[in-house]
Amino acid sequence: MPGTDVCDNSRLAGLAEITAELPAMPPAPPRHRPSRSHSRKRTAGALRTTSFLLAATAAVVASMVCVFGGMVSYDPLRHLAKFRTSGTTVAWWPLLVYGPWVIASLSILRAALHQRRAVHSWTVVVLFSTVAMLLCVAEAPRTPLDAAAAALPALAALACFQQLIRQITLTSPPRQTHPRHRARTAPPRRTTDQSLS
Template identity: 60%
Template sequence: MTLLRTGSMFTAVLVAVIAAMVSILSGLAICETLRHSAGLHTAREVVGWWPLLIYGPWMVASLSILRSALHQRRALHSWSIVLLFSTLATLLCVAQAPRTIAAGTSSALPAVAALACFQQLVRQITLTRPPRNAAPRHRNPPASALGRTTAVGRSPDGVPAGYSMPEKRAARSPSGSHRYRYGA
C-alpha cells in the first residue's frame, strides 16, 4: 500500500468514527426533546420509545445507504427516508424550543450535524472504493452470431452495415437508443 492509499484509508476511518460520535451525541442531545414532544398526546409507555420512532428509520436507511455505497449502487429511496426523518427530528426539536433565533438554531443543530456527518461518511466510502469497470449494459451481438461476416460501419440511416433490407426497415426503439429489432 502506498502512503497516499494509507492516508486515504486512515482519513475514511477517522471520518467514520467522528460521524458515529456526532450521530450518537446528537441523538442523546435531542432525545429528551423528542420525548417531550410526544408526551402531550401519547401514552406514557410509548413516550420512552418515541426517539426510536424517529431515529430507527433514520438508522435503518443509513445502513442501507452505507451498504449501497459499498456495492457502488444508488440509494435514492433510502436517502429520501433519511432526509424525511432528519427533517421530522429537526422540526420537532425546533417546535419545542423557545421562540428565539439562537434557541431554534441550537435545537436544529444536532439533527442537521448528524445528517451532514453521515453524508460526508458516504462520500468518503465512495471515494475510497474506485469505480468498477463495468461492462456496458447493452452490447450489439457479434456479427458471427447474426450470420454476418461484415458488421463494420453504419449506413446513412444509422443502421449497422451488413444487415438485410427488412432489418434496415426495422424501427429504432422508442427511446432512440442503438438497439434494433432483428428480423422484423
C-alpha cells in the same frame, strides 16, 4: 619442446592444488537499482493506507456526531410526546423518528460498499432528519438562536453522514466495466454498382 610441456603441466597441477585449498569466495550481492515501478507501488501503497486512515477517522467522527445528535434530540422529542402518549411508551417514542433514520443509513452504507445507488434510502434519511429538526424546533423557545440550536443536532448528523458516504465511495471508486466512449463504426463502403449509378 617436450621438457617445456612437462614443466607447464606440473605448474598447472600445482596451481589447481593451491586454488582447491583456498576458501570459497562469497558470491557478490546482486546490484539492482530501485526501479520506477517499485517506487510507484510504494507511493500508491502509502496513498491507499492514508486514504483508509482518513476514511476510518471520518467514520469515527461521524458516528460520534450522530450519537451525540440523537442524545441531544432525544429529550425534546420525548418531552413532545409526554402529553400525547402514555407514560410507559414516552421513553421509546423518539425511536419512531430515529429508527427509520438508522435503518435507511445502514442501507445507504451497504449500497455504498457495493458501489450502488440508494435514492430511496436517502429520501428516508432526509425526510426523518427534517422531521427531527422540525419537532425539535417546535419544542424550543421562540427565539432564532434557540431554534438554530434545536435544529443543529439533526442537521449536523445528516451532514456528517453524507460526508462519511463520500469518504467510502472515494475509498472504493466504482469500476468501469464498459468503455467510456463507444467505438465508432466505419461507414459502409460504396459498392461499384452504387458508384456507377
